[in-house]
Amino acid sequence: MNDGSKAAGPATSDRVMCLSCHRAHATGWPHMTRWNNDGELIAVDGVWPGTDSPSSVASQAKYAQGRTVTETTVAYNGATMHYASYQRSLCNKCHAKD
Numbered sequence: 001m002n003d004g005s006k007a008a009g010p011a012t013s014d015r016v017m018c019l020s021c022h023r024a025h026a027t028g029w030p031h032m033t034r035w036n037n038d039g040e041l042i043a044v045d046g047v048w049p050g051t052d053s054p055s056s057v058a059s060q061a062k063y064a065q066g067r068t069v070t071e072t073t074v075a076y077n078g079a080t081m082h083y084a085s086y087q088r089s090l091c092n093k094c095h096a097k098d
């Protein structure tokens with residue numbers, strides 16, 4: 001059910017527009033996207049990936065992409081982890097693949 005809160009997800013009458021995937025001006029990710037589109041996973045082993053992550057999985061180069069945990073966290077607006085342990089790209093949220 002869509003109650004209008006940020007956690008509600010899209011309703012069938014919602015429209016996709018530039019800011020569904022981008023932010024205005026700048027983001028911490030290539031192409032000014034709201035999330036990292038260069039990797040399949042957003043959350044890895046239950047944490048934000050980073051070169052200095054205590055998780056041996058989340059620190060792998062293909063997930064960390066040269067960023068520290070702090071840099072990844074800030075690129076996600078300093079958000080506390082609220083995804084599943086191996087959250088895939090947010091394209092899948094609307095396309096209902098997860």
Ligand code: HEC
Binds near residue numbers: 030031032033
């Ligand atoms: C469904 C998600 C999505 C939507 C909606 C979307 N974009 Fe994008 N956009 C992306 C992705 C992903 C890339 C990176 C593509 C790549 O890797 O080549 C991108 C790349 C771009 C780039 C190139 C930036 C660069 O640094 O190379 C521009 C400019 C851009 N988008 C503008 C727009 C505009 C304007 C709109 C609305 C009319 C829009 N986008 C809507 C996902 C989206």
Ligand code: HEC
Binds near residue numbers: 010091092094
């Ligand atoms: C905010 C919700 C949302 C997000 C996020 C989103 N999509 Fe979509 N996407 C849609 C909707 C709705 C349509 C159907 C648009 C239409 O039919 O006019 C669509 C259509 C598409 C299509 C065309 C499918 C077809 O059969 O014609 C592709 C490909 C696609 N999206 C890829 C992506 C990718 C790649 C991403 C992530 C970068 C993404 N989408 C993120 C909602 C979204």
